[in-house]
Amino acid sequence: MSDNILEITGLRKAFRVPRSSGGGVVRAVSGIDLTIAKGEIVGLVGESGSGKTTVGRCILRLLAPDGGRIVLDGTDITRLTQRKLRPLRPKMHMVFQDAHSALNPHMTVGGIVAAPLRAQRTMPGREVPAAVDNVLAKVGLDPALRDRRPHELSGGQRQRVGLARSLAVRPRLLVADEPTSALDVSVQAAILNQIADTQREFGFSCLFISHDLAVVEYLCDRIAVMYQGEIVESGTREQIFRAPEHPYTRSLLAASTFSP
Numbered sequence: 001m002s003d004n005i006l007e008i009t010g011l012r013k014a015f016r017v018p019r020s021s022g023g024g025v026v027r028a029v030s031g032i033d034l035t036i037a038k039g040e041i042v043g044l045v046g047e048s049g050s051g052k053t054t055v056g057r058c059i060l061r062l063l064a065p066d067g068g069r070i071v072l073d074g075t076d077i078t079r080l081t082q083r084k085l086r087p088l089r090p091k092m093h094m095v096f097q098d099a100h101s102a103l104n105p106h107m108t109v110g111g112i113v114a115a116p117l118r119a120q121r122t123m124p125g126r127e128v129p130a131a132v133d134n135v136l137a138k139v140g141l142d143p144a145l146r147d148r149r150p151h152e153l154s155g156g157q158r159q160r161v162g163l164a165r166s167l168a169v170r171p172r173l174l175v176a177d178e179p180t181s182a183l184d185v186s187v188q189a190a191i192l193n194q195i196a197d198t199q200r201e202f203g204f205s206c207l208f209i210s211h212d213l214a215v216v217e218y219l220c221d222r223i224a225v226m227y228q229g230e231i232v233e234s235g236t237r238e239q240i241f242r243a244p245e246h247p248y249t250r251s252l253l254a255a256s257t258f259s260p
Helices: 052-059 082-091 108-118 125-138 145-146 155-167 185-202 213-219 237-242 247-255
Strands: 004-016 025-037 041-045 067-074 092-095 173-177 205-210 222-227 229-237
Touching: 004 052, 004 205, 025 041, 025 052, 025 067, 025 229, 041 052, 041 213, 052 067, 052 125, 052 173, 052 205, 067 222, 082 092, 082 108, 092 155, 108 125, 108 145, 108 173, 125 145, 125 155, 155 185, 185 205, 185 213, 205 213, 213 222, 213 237, 222 237, 222 247, 229 237, 229 247
Parallel strands: 041 205, 041 222, 092 173, 173 205
Antiparallel strands: 004 025, 004 067, 222 229
């Protein structure tokens, strides 16, 4: 049995450009291979438009890939229908970049975190409130915030709510798409520490998407560098930071200024 929670081979995804914008096809992802072991955090880094967010959305089947293969925990999910994907949804969740727009402004914090638990029916309804309080505490939030709405929270608190929502059903794989880029430096460090702490406790695997190599250095076991739809370099944290081989990797390192 494989030690990998995720195995991607030859993943491809293209988008048609509207005629009003010039037409044509943009190849966002061009045949990449990527694996994530059980309990491992892998960083996927690259500039805006490199294709990394498209990779994350294809993994979760929020986008349908054009080609290649995505195997999640031993199951090929590449072309499963949404009905057949439904039982697998609790295994994979995403933390979005902009927590403000990702959280329903009309719902309370408690309702937001409870939503995946109720949707997936992972426990009796009477146990949900206690589970919500527990996961809020795990991500560093006072359970008393359960009755607040997103606009009443700080940016860091909203991102923690997004993390709590994703962790509520104990996923096997978490895709974190630039979860700290909209936060100031001090809050970034706190959120990274929270992700690291909950990962150690819950044992989930994670694809951490970022444009900043220094951020993933702090958190990730391995790093894959993406440029114009392709992974141009990958390796352990030590390999990437001590002996980067690709010019694009070296340019990202030179541009990184964040230090948790």
